[in-house]
Amino acid sequence: SSLFAQNPASIQLYIAGSPYFGAITAPSTTNTWIEYNNTWQSGLNQSVEVCLYDANTNVDGNDFGLDDISIIKCECDLGVSAGPDKSICLGDSVQLEGSGAVAYFWSPTNTLSCFTCSNPVASPDVTTSYTVTVSGPGGCTALDSALVTVFQHFDLNAGPDTTICENTPVQLHAEGAVSYTWVPSAGLTDPDISNPVATPSQSTTYYLSATDEHGCLQSDSTTIKIFPGFHDSVLITPHDTTICPGGFAEFHVTGAGNYKWQPQDHLSCDTCGTVIATPSASTTYTVTIADSNGCSTSSDTARVNIDLGCSHLVIPSAFSPNNDGRNDFFHVLSQGVISLSLTLYNRWGELIFSTSDPDSTWDGRVNGKEQPAGVYIWVLKASLDDGTVINRNGNVTLVR
Numbered sequence: 001s002s003l004f005a006q007n008p009a010s011i012q013l014y015i016a017g018s019p020y021f022g023a024i025t026a027p028s029t030t031n032t033w034i035e036y037n038n039t040w041q042s043g044l045n046q047s048v049e050v051c052l053y054d055a056n057t058n059v060d061g062n063d064f065g066l067d068d069i070s071i072i073k074c075e076c077d078l079g080v081s082a083g084p085d086k087s088i089c090l091g092d093s094v095q096l097e098g099s100g101a102v103a104y105f106w107s108p109t110n111t112l113s114c115f116t117c118s119n120p121v122a123s124p125d126v127t128t129s130y131t132v133t134v135s136g137p138g139g140c141t142a143l144d145s146a147l148v149t150v151f152q153h154f155d156l157n158a159g160p161d162t163t164i165c166e167n168t169p170v171q172l173h174a175e176g177a178v179s180y181t182w183v184p185s186a187g188l189t190d191p192d193i194s195n196p197v198a199t200p201s202q203s204t205t206y207y208l209s210a211t212d213e214h215g216c217l218q219s220d221s222t223t224i225k226i227f228p229g230f231h232d233s234v235l236i237t238p239h240d241t242t243i244c245p246g247g248f249a250e251f252h253v254t255g256a257g258n259y260k261w262q263p264q265d266h267l268s269c270d271t272c273g274t275v276i277a278t279p280s281a282s283t284t285y286t287v288t289i290a291d292s293n294g295c296s297t298s299s300d301t302a303r304v305n306i307d308l309g310c311s312h313l314v315i316p317s318a319f320s321p322n323n324d325g326r327n328d329f330f331h332v333l334s335q336g337v338i339s340l341s342l343t344l345y346n347r348w349g350e351l352i353f354s355t356s357d358p359d360s361t362w363d364g365r366v367n368g369k370e371q372p373a374g375v376y377i378w379v380l381k382a383s384l385d386d387g388t389v390i391n392r393n394g395n396v397t398l399v400r
Contacts, residue, residue, distance in 0.1 A: 001026065001027065001030070001031065001032060001033045001034075001064065001065045001067075002026040002027050002028065002029065002030050002032070002063070002064055002065075003030060003063040003064055003065055004030070004060075004061040004062070004063045005028060005029060005030055005061070006060060006061040007056055007058045007060055007061030007062045008025055008026040008027065008028055008056070008061070008062065008064070009025070009026040009054050009056050009062045009063070009064035010023045010024075010025050010026075010054065010055040010056040010062075011023060011024050011025075011026065011036075011052055011053070011054060011055070011064070012052070012053045012054075012055045013038065013050070013051075013052060013053075014050070014051040014052075014053055015040050015048060015049075015050055015051075016045070016048050016049060017049070017051075020038075020040055021038045023055050024036045026064045033067070041140075041141050050071065052066075078101070078134050078135075078136045078140060078141070078142035079100045079101065079134075079142055080098065080099075080100045080101040080104070080132055080133070080134040080142045080143065080144050081097075081098065081099045081100045081132075081144050082096065082097075082098055082130065082131070082132045082144040082145050082146035083096055083097025083098060083099065083146050084097065084146065085146055085147040085148070085149070086122075086146065086147075086148045086149070087148070087149040087150075087151065087214070088124075088148065088149070088150055088151070089150075089151050089214065089215070089216035089217070090125065090150055090151065090152050090153050090216070092123075093121050093122065093123040094121070094122055094148060095119050095120070095121050095122075096112075096119055096120055096121075096122055096130060096132075096146055096148075097119060097146075098117075098118040098119060098120075098132050099118065101118075101134040101142075103116070103134060103135075104116060104117065104118050104132050104133075104134065105132065105133045105134070105135075106120055106130055106131070106132050106133075107130070107131050107133070108128065108130070111123050111124045111125070111128065112130070122148050124148055124150055125150065126150055127147070127148065127149045127150050128147075128148050128150070129145050129146070129147050129148075130145060130146050130147075130148060131143055131144070131145045132144055132145070132146075151212070151214040151216050153216070153218060154176040154177065154212045154216070154218065155175075155176045156174060156176050156177060156208070156210050156218040156219075156220050157174060157175075157220060158172065158174055158206065158208040158220040158221055158222040159172055159173055159174070159222045160222065161222055161223040161224070161225070162222075162223075162224055162225070163224075163225040163226070163227060163293075164224060164225070164226060164227070165226070165227055165293065165294070165295035165296075166226055166227070166295065167199065168199070169197045169198065169199045170197070170198045170199070170224055171195060171197055171198075172188075172195060172196050172197070172198055172206065172222065173194065173195045174194045174195070174208055174210060174220070175194060176210070176212065177194070177210035177211055177212050177218070178211060178212060178213050179192075179210065179211045180192060180193060180194050180208060180209070180210045181208070181209045181210070182196060182206050182207070182208055183206070183207045183209070184204070184206070186200070186201075186204075187199050187200035187201060187204065188206075194210075198224055200224055200226065202226060203223070203224065203225040203226050204223070204224055205221055205222070205223040205224075206221060206222055206223075206224070207219065207220075207221045208220050208221060208222075227291070227293040227295050233255055233289075233297075233298050234253060234254070234255035234257075234259075234287060234288070234289040234297075234298050234299060234300050235253070235254045235255060235300055236251050236252070236253055236285075236287055236300045236301070236302040237251070237252050237254070238251070238302065239300075239301075239302055239303075240302060240303045240304075240305065241302075241303075241304055241305070242304075242305040242306075242307050243304060243305070243306060243307070244306070244307055244310040244311070244312035244335070245280070245306055245307075245308060245312050245314055245333060245335070246278075246312050246313070246314030246333065247278070247312065248276050248277060248278045249276070249277045249304045250274065250275070250276055250277075251274070251275050251277065251285070251287075251302050252273065252274050253273040253274070253287055253289075253300075255289050255298070256289075257289040257290055257291055257297070258271065258289065258290045258291070258292070258294075259271050259272060259273055259287055259288070259289060260287065260288045260290065261275060261285055261286070261287050262285070262286050262287075262288075263283070263285070265279070265283075266278045266279040266280065266283070267285070277304050279304050279306065280306075281306060282303070282304060282305045282306045283303070283304050284301055284302070284303045284304075285301065285302050285303070285304070286299055286300070286301045287299060287300060287301075287302075308335070309335070310335065310336070310386075311335055311336030311337075311384040311385055311386040311388065312333075312334065312335050312336070312384075313332055313333070313334040313335075313337060313340075313358075313380075313382055313384065313390055314332065314333040314334070315332050315333075315378065315380065315394065315396070316330065316331075316333070316396065317394075317395075317396060317397065318396060318397040318398075318399055319364070319396065319397075319398065319399070320398075320399040320400070321363050321364035321365075321370075321398070321400075322400070328363070329361035329362060329363055329364075330344070330353075330361065330362040330364070330396055330398075331359070331360065331361040331362070332358055332380075334358045334382075336384045336385040336386060337358045337382055337383070337384060337385075338382075338383045338384060338385055339356070339382060339383045340355075340356055340357070340358050340380070340381070340382040340383075341354075341356055341379075341380070341381040341382070342354065342355050342356075342360075342378060342379070342380050342382075343378065343379045344362060344376055344377070344378050344396075345376065345377045345378075345379075346371070346374075346376055346377075347374060347375065347376075347377075352366050352371065352376070353366075364398055371398060372398075372400075373397075373398050373399055373400040374397070374398060375395050375396070375397050375398075376395060376396050376397075376398060377393065377394075377395050378393060378394055378395065378396060379392075379393045380392050380393065380394075
């Protein structure tokens with residue numbers, strides 16, 4: 001009823017914050033009462049906020065009176081059940097279990113096999129709430145809902161493909177699941193763990209099936225290829241040899257491939273098929289042959305023995321007269337010398353040292369004065385007790 005005739009009130013009914021129905025305008029005369037009512041389908045709501053709002057905000061008039069406000073619950077003679085909530089893995093389907101009615105309407109419809117049957121099959125990609133509605137006389141409706149939870153894929157990765165040499169182990173690795181199965185099991189240390197070690201005898205694709213905490217299954221695969229076989233054998237000749245101090249031994253390798261010598265010290269080349277070895281002590285050398293993929297196939301050894309008792313004469317290439325007790329003197333290393341003449345010249349051709357004594361040494365001084373670092377020329381003539389005559393010249397570096 002209007003309390004003031006000008007600018008009658010315009011009453012808007014809000015339910016749960018929304019104006020579900022049109023506004024009702026109060027009478028234009030005072031002391032006149034009109035009745036207004038409407039029906040709202042509560043659906044799944046257990047409680048709701050109802051508000052009356054005067055939409056006429058004019059400053060003059062719009063006063064009104066209210067009486068007998070009531071909210072009545074209308075019971076529909078209908079019943080429907082959407083069934084229990086469900087859960088699935090992404091990509092799977094599940095059947096809903098509607099019951100209690102003759103006709104059904106499900107929504108949303110885009111992921112259902114049928115939206116007017118009692119038990120449609122749902123195939124959602126994300127967690128979805130499905131509502132089933134039944135309508136009766138007078139606009140009465142009954143509805144219920146079922147939640148289908150969708151467990152998304154976990155991040156399963158069996159690892160990258162790889163290529164290995166024969167009999168080379170590879171560590172496989174996967175994560176994100178609670179159980180794992182690798183197939184085939186041949187060549188694996190354990191096919192039922194996340195990270196087995198694989199040593200396949202031939203190129204193999206390993207298929208991984210893994211289950212997460214929700215029971216969802218995923219799969220992936222990785223391929224391990226093996227380089228083509230390469231089985232050429234390697235042989236060093238001579239196998240063993242003996243040299244005098246300062247001498248050398250020459251080795252030849254048979255077998256095609258890439259060579260690697262160990263140790264590398266005192267070798268003319270550590271990757272060649274023919275090498276010159278000049279060790280200062282008896283040494284065993286090993287050569288390994290590998291193909292272009294770096295797969296080693298076989299190896300052989302050769303030993304160089306140093307005979308300290310044989311006649312020899314060796315002149316060092318450098319010395320450092322710094323009184324540290326190491327390589328402080330220039331002298332010949334000899335065995336079995338009958339006669340010797342050694343002379344030493346500086347860069348200007350000046351004679352700075354000479355001796356006929358195989359055990360004589362030069363300390364890098366001339367008349368007590370230290371000579372500068374640099375290259376000095378030596379001339380050697382000698383005879384050994386095995387009949388060898390030596391007539392050589394060369395240079396030695398003085399290091400300061």
